[in-house]
Amino acid sequence: MHVKKQRLLTPGPTPLLPRALHAMMASDIHHRTQDFIQLYPRVLADLKEVYGTQNDVLITVSSGTGAMEAAVSNFFSEGDKVVVLSAGKFGERWADLAKAYRLNAVVLTAEYGQVVSPERVAQALSENPDAKGVFFQASETSTGAAHDVRAIGEIVKQTPALCIVDAITGLGTMPLDIDGWGLDLVIGGSQKAFMIPPGLAFISVSPKAWAQSETARLPRMYFDLKREKKMADKGESAWTPNVSHILALAEALAYIKQLGMAQLVENAQLLARATRAAAVEVGLELFASGSPSSSVTAIKAPAGMDSGEIVKAFRNQFGSIIANGQGTMKGKIFRIAHLGYFDFADLFAVVAELELILHQKGLPVTLGKGVAAVQRTYLEAQSGKQS
Numbered sequence: 001m002h003v004k005k006q007r008l009l010t011p012g013p014t015p016l017l018p019r020a021l022h023a024m025m026a027s028d029i030h031h032r033t034q035d036f037i038q039l040y041p042r043v044l045a046d047l048k049e050v051y052g053t054q055n056d057v058l059i060t061v062s063s064g065t066g067a068m069e070a071a072v073s074n075f076f077s078e079g080d081k082v083v084v085l086s087a088g089k090f091g092e093r094w095a096d097l098a099k100a101y102r103l104n105a106v107v108l109t110a111e112y113g114q115v116v117s118p119e120r121v122a123q124a125l126s127e128n129p130d131a132k133g134v135f136f137q138a139s140e141t142s143t144g145a146a147h148d149v150r151a152i153g154e155i156v157k158q159t160p161a162l163c164i165v166d167a168i169t170g171l172g173t174m175p176l177d178i179d180g181w182g183l184d185l186v187i188g189g190s191q192k193a194f195m196i197p198p199g200l201a202f203i204s205v206s207p208k209a210w211a212q213s214e215t216a217r218l219p220r221m222y223f224d225l226k227r228e229k230k231m232a233d234k235g236e237s238a239w240t241p242n243v244s245h246i247l248a249l250a251e252a253l254a255y256i257k258q259l260g261m262a263q264l265v266e267n268a269q270l271l272a273r274a275t276r277a278a279a280v281e282v283g284l285e286l287f288a289s290g291s292p293s294s295s296v297t298a299i300k301a302p303a304g305m306d307s308g309e310i311v312k313a314f315r316n317q318f319g320s321i322i323a324n325g326q327g328t329m330k331g332k333i334f335r336i337a338h339l340g341y342f343d344f345a346d347l348f349a350v351v352a353e354l355e356l357i358l359h360q361k362g363l364p365v366t367l368g369k370g371v372a373a374v375q376r377t378y379l380e381a382q383s384g385k386q387s
């Protein structure tokens with residue numbers, strides 16, 4: 001009761017890998033010296049391996065949105081027709097970027113909690129054969145829903161359009177066959193399944209995308225990916241990087257490689273399944289039940305209760321920092337994350353805390369029922385018979 005450990009349990013920033021955090025203290029090196037030039041190419045190579053692609057993978061010194069902006073400014077010209085899938089706050093960000101850069105965006109919206117079907121994408125592309133890109137989220141973190149990346153990729157692949165995936169919470173939580181599915185630009189962020197603080201973003205670039213960049217006239221400077229690639233080939237970054245983050249990333253990638261990317265994905269999938277089972281056991285309703293992501297589970301607040309009350313109780317009673325809904329979903333849902341450095345012990349705690357909070361607020365929960373659902377998922381996973 002008196003001692004409370006603060007635990008960061010949001011879908012980004014996520015819990016930090018201790019050895020990555022410790023590595024950040026060795027950042028008293030200069031980025032134009034051999035110390036850095038020995039480090040950076042290794043990090044880029046490991047990143048490419050973890051991405052699982054033959055495409056170039058580059059780093060931008062920014063949060064995820066910086067790489068999203070680079071995906072627009074490097075590959076398009078003013079007035080270009082593009083298709084934007086918008087199923088939540090981050091889909092809206094693609095639409096905002098398209099607008100800021102004066103692209104002609106055909107926006108396919110889905111209600112919050114739903115996703116845009118591959119059929120709608122195929123339809124939009126047949127109606128707009130001049131579309132030069134399709135933008136979407138692999139996992140829409142604001143609602144906990146996941147797009148069918150494979151099906152969308154395979155549709156876009158048949159057309160001249162680039163397939164542009166914000167996989168910031170998709171990488172490490174769902175299988176992504178970048179080369180096989182034709183994903184031209186795939187964006188990641190350091191503070192999600194990569195287990196390190198915010199401050200780096202990643203983007204893979206296919207040959208099809210590089211070809212389109214040759215005729216792209218939008219202005220760009222800091223996020224000029226061609227310049228970044230030229231420097232990366234020499235083992236350096238275009239500008240002064242946050243060396244501390246590169247050191248942390250080196251450790252995190254070593255950890256992910258040791259674990260295996262497929263195992264990291266499976267870990268998220270198992271925790272997601274356990275979270276959904278637990279939510280149902282404690283009498284709550286899932287928000288994105290049709291196509292739930294494995295990065296984060298969005299749960300509706302009980303009738304008549306503001307989800308902020310639950311978020312606040314987690315923080316005040318247990319030091320657990322969980323996420324409220326964003327934008328218009330604030331107060332309506334709360335989100336339990338399970339991407340990156342999350343384990344079953346984290347989830348046992350979160351679900352036990354949730355049961356206590358609901359109980360103390362007078363809801364009819366049987367203590368232990370949700371925790372038991374998580375325990376059953378754990379046992380099933382161990383015995384290999386996954387239900």
Ligand SMILES: *Cc1c(COP(=O)(O)O)cnc(C)c1O
Pocket residue numbers: 012063064065066090137139140141166168169189198
């Ligand atoms: C976190 C996140 C982003 C990037 O947000 P930043 O605050 O710029 O890092 C973009 N898309 C999705 C789906 C995200 O989860």
